[in-house]
Amino acid sequence: MKEVIHTPVPDIEEEEYHINMGPQHPSTHGVLRLVVSLQGEIVKSLKPHCGYIHRGIEKMCEKDTYPQIIHLTDRMDYLSAHINNHAVCLLVENALQVEVPERVKYIRTIIDELTRIQSHQLWWACYGMDLGGLTCFFYGLRDREHILDIFEESFGSRLLHSYYTPGGLMQDIHPNFQKRVKEFIKYFQKKIKDYDRILTGNVIMTERTRGIGILSKEDAINYAVTGPSGRASGFSCDVRKHYPYSVYDKVEFREVLFTEGDTLHRYYARMEEMRESMKIIEQLIDNIPEGEYSAKMKAVLKLPAGEYYQRVETARGELGAYCISDGNKTPFRLKFRSPNFSNLGVLDKISREHKIADLVAIGASLDFVIPDIDR
Amino acid sequence: MAFSIYDFTSFNQAIDHALYASLPPVLAVIVEMTIIGLVFLVFYAVVGLFLVYAERKVCAFMQNRVGPNRVGPYGIFQTIADFIKLLMKELISIKNSDKLLFNLAPFIVIIASFMAIAAIPFGKGLQAIDFDIGILYVIAVSSLGVVGILLAGWSSNNKYSLIGAMRSGAQIISYELSVGLSLLTIIVLAGTMQFSQIVEGQANGWFIFKGHIPAFIAFILFLIASTAETNRGPFDLAEAESELTAGFHTEYSGIKFAFFFLAEYMNMFIVASIAATVFLGGWMPFHFSGWAGFNHVMDYIPPFVWYLGKTAFVIFLMMWFKWTFPRLRIDQLLNLEWKYLLPINLVNILVMAFIVLMGWHF
Amino acid sequence: MDNERLTERIRTLVPEAQLEENKQFLTLVIPADKFHDLAVNLKESEDTLMDYLFCLSGVDMIKHLMVVYHLNSTKHGHSVELKVKTENRENPAFDTVSDIWQAANFYEREVFDLFGIRFNNHPDLRRIFLDENWQGYPFRKDYVDEVNIVDL
Structure with a gap:
């Protein structure tokens, strides 16, 4: 008598299949690859695969002098190029105990905030695009151009500036700088209302993102999710407030905190941050003290x-930026703790049991810049 | 009638009689059909190309851009250049795909849109075939296109395509109901399904005005449901380029992709035509009862212009909300239909029937 | 909790902990086998509550391999820098802390990828940036870069 072998018939309802989102996918904003396990349209789990643009910046830093390292930091999070420069400059200045001129601190703060605004503008543009509203993309990029023009006039480049040097700045700001920044603030205060009209108040957008990808405060801390994404969950992690550098201790601004921690509130957090950044710039732009643009x-x-x-x-x-120096002109080890790398870790947790469309929205709300993950 | 100068009925009949007089009946029918087919083919191509251009210009206008402006004056030849490019592109064939269905799918999509156009009246007498169940025919035929989309997604051997196709299937099954029911509201008012009679019925006022509020609600519902049925934003879940790269037509290239592309615009045109015909009077000029002079002036604008103007208006509306709204999610899409549009529609028909019974319409 | 009391606290838990002087943070070197228990204690205790692991770096100190943990308490605001070292270059391994701080999951994968330090009980220890069949660990000081990308 033949033995009957029962092969289990896979239950189609229960079966998961995998889909590769990326490395070329419109919504991963670069070369991130997400291997998503799906059941129908429901995301069961996902595994990020990074490293497509891993350049070994930390290893390269071990071969470079500190002023050279500045140029590498631009290429990590290219949308916050100035702020990355700032980290290394402050590191070197604090280690050498150099007192930088007040003028430099003011200018750096203003430029940092302009950088933040342009970064959030691009994020807003891409967020809208990921949700399917292509018009947002053009609105965001149109306004970002104004900041890039200001940057170009003062530093000669639009994306990778390398404008800060240890001790100060590469050169003094352009005489038009203050005037144009003030013009921009005036302009953007009007335009940000357009942003609200086209996306913030849109019922489709709010209903699609409310309650999606909820990240609790405990998880935000546990996964080390910082920045606007962490603050939308109530994790008070603003370095500008807790460990002030440059002139952040002299300006008044609000640390934007929400408790909901969903995709919608990550959106709100960034929108509010743009307004706060404008407030900071307004307080400083008329008060830039005269003086040298760099310390000796x-x-x-x-x-x-x-x-x-x-x-x-x-x-x-x-x-x-964690630096171990052995007294040479190059660092012995320079480690960058990049925000996007930690933020990526939480994507799997918060996008489970949501749909593909939600995964895209959550990814957009975490605002990844892939070179910063890979370094 | 006042607009008899633009009446094509006698012109058509003259051709008909001439053909039947000189040729055997079978041949005459074949010749007639060929002529009509050719006319529609040319019309189809022209409208398709123009709509692509119009969409790009409208979209550019919404987005503070200039839009196409290099090929020809104001870029009007841009789409023709694009079309030539698409014609010359390589047709990619995919491993492990179902070759027959893969190649068949674009044709099904385009044939479905081609068939629907036959029943639409462009002017008095300018109609390929005047069914007495015209509306039913158009609804039936235009929803055939989804078969092509499903086949395209299935045969591509690509998960993105399959998800897109399945979404599209779910979407059309749901929204077909709303399209049908909102048109049914007007059928109750008009008392006929024949397009020519529906248009005639609007000689003294368009149905959207004659039918009070229910007709207006039906128009809005039709606009929403038909946008969903043509897979256009904010209901473009089947393509959803930020989620599914390009949805069901991810794997298509060259002329096969162009077919899908053209069919999408033609479907939009057909849907807008139905909206214009059923709600906005079709080729019927704008008349105001009692204002004889005004009505007379309106009659001098050719019906074809009226028809195209109204269609263009509806198309513009559809483009407008495509370019301002973000996309819905699939569960929201189905919720919108089954929990909101369908109940509203059912109540709306009852209200309309009541109004017609009581004779409260104009 | 200030630095002295924090040192005291860690010393009572791990008597072998060595304090490193003149550092930006309170810095202690912890024996590798005691580290996991200490980490659990620092995270769970009400008065330390080190819930935020903000940086985890691998370092090749030539003599030994080292992993540096930067911890912070979001409630109390104090920070501490803990180091674990091993001289085993062939098969270095520490206990994972990814069960304590989820953020460590990715950080440890990065350290494993670039320094070749294994983390015991890590749920998903794979290379994160480099190819699966990459030979060697490029961030080590003795790594020979054949294509010479870095020197360019």
């Missing part, structure tokens, strides 16, 4: 042997 620095910078940690608040969260 030695030709070759050698950090005393030891360990240094410097953090700044980029547009996406806390950027840490």
Whole structure:
């Protein structure tokens, strides 16, 4: 008698299939690859695969002098290029105990905030596009051009500026800088209302994102999700408030905090941050003190042997630079704690049991910049 | 009648009689059909190309851009250049795809839109075939297109395509109801399903005005449901380029992609035509009862212009909300239909029937 | 909790902990086998509550391999820097902390990828940036870069 072998028939309802989102996919904003396990349209789990543009920046830093490292930091989170520069500059200045002129601190703060606004503008543009509203994309990019024009006039480049140097700035700001920044603030205060009209108040957008991808405060801390994404969950993590650098201790601004932690509130957090950034710029732009644009620095910078940690608040969260120096002109080890890398870790957790469309919205609300993940 | 100068009925009949007089009946029918087919083919191509251009210009206008402006004056030849490019592109064939269905799908989609256009009256007498169940025919035929979309998604051997196709299937099954019911509201008012009679019935006022509020609600519902049926934003879940790269036509290239592309615009045109015909009087000029002079002036504008103007208006509305709204999610899409549009529609028909019974309409 | 009391606290838990002087943060070197229990204690205790692991770095100190944990308490605001070291370059391994701080999941994968330090009990220890069949661990000081990308 033949033995009857029962092969289990796979239950189609229960069966999961995998789909590769990326490395070329419109909504991963770069070369991130997400291997998504789906059941129908429901995301069961996902695994991020990064490293498509891993350049080994930390290893390269070990071969470069500190002023050279500045140029590499631009290429991590290219949308917060200035703020990345700021981290290394502060690290070197604190290690050498150089007092930078007040003028430099003011200018750096203003430019950091302009960088934050342009980064959030691009995020807003892409967020709208990921939700299917293509018009937002053009609105965002149109207004970002104004900031890039200001940057171009003062620093000669639009994306990767390398404008900060240890001790100060590469050159003084353009005489038009203050005038144009004030014009921009005036312009953008009008335009941000357009943003609200086209996307913030849109019932489709709010209903699609409310209650989607909820990240609790405990999880935000546990997964080290910083920046606007963490603050939307109530994790008070603004480096500008907790560990003020430059002139952030002299300006008044609000740390935007929400408790809901869903996609919609991550959106609100960034929108509010743009307004707060404008407030900071308004307080500083008329008060830039006269003086040198750079402190006197030695030709070759050698950090005393030891360990240094410097953090700044980029547009996406806390950027840490951890430096071990052995007294040479190059760092022994320089580690960047990049905000996007930690934020990526939480994507799997918060997008489970949601639909593909929600995954795209959650990804957009976490605002990834892939070169910053890979470094 | 006043607009008899633009009446094509006698012109058509003259051709008909001439053909039947000189040729055997079978041949005459074949010749007639060929002429009509050719006319529609040319019309189809022209409208398709123009709509693509119009959409790009409207979209550019919404987005503070200039839009196409290099090929020809104001870029009017841009779509022709694009079409030539698409014609010359390589047709990619995919491993492990169902070759027959893969190649068949674009044709099903385009044939479905081609068939629907036959019943639409462009002017008095300018109608390929005047069914007495015209509306039913158009609804039936235009929803055939989804078969092509489903086949395209299935045969591509691509998960993105399959998800897109399944979404499209679910979407059309749901929204077909609303399209049908909102048109039914007007059928109750008009008392006929024949397009020519529906248009005639609007000689002294368009149905959207004659039918009070229910007709207006039906128009809005039809606009929403038909946008969903043509897979256009904010209901473009079947393509959803930020989620599914391009949905059901991810794997198509060259002329096969162009077919899908053209069919999408033609479906939009057909849907807008139905809206214009059923709600806005079709080729019927705008008349105001009692204002004889005004009505007379209106009659001098050709019906074809009236018809195209109204269609263009509806198309513009559809483009407008495509370019301002973000996309819905699939469950919201179905909720919108089954929980909101369908109940509203059912109540609306009852109200309309009541109004017609009581004779409260104009 | 200030630095002295924090040191005291860690010393009572791990008597072998060595304090490193003149550092930006309170810095302690912890023996690898005691580290996991200490980490659990620091996270769970009400008065320390180190719930925020904000940086985890691998370092090749040539003599030994080292992993540096930067911890912070979001409630109390104090921070501490903990180091674990191993001289085993062939098969270095520490206990994972990804069960304590979820953020460590990715951080440890990065350290494994670039320094070759294994983390015991890690749920998903794979290379994160480099290819699965990459030979060697490029961030180590003795790594020979054949294509010479970094020196360019």
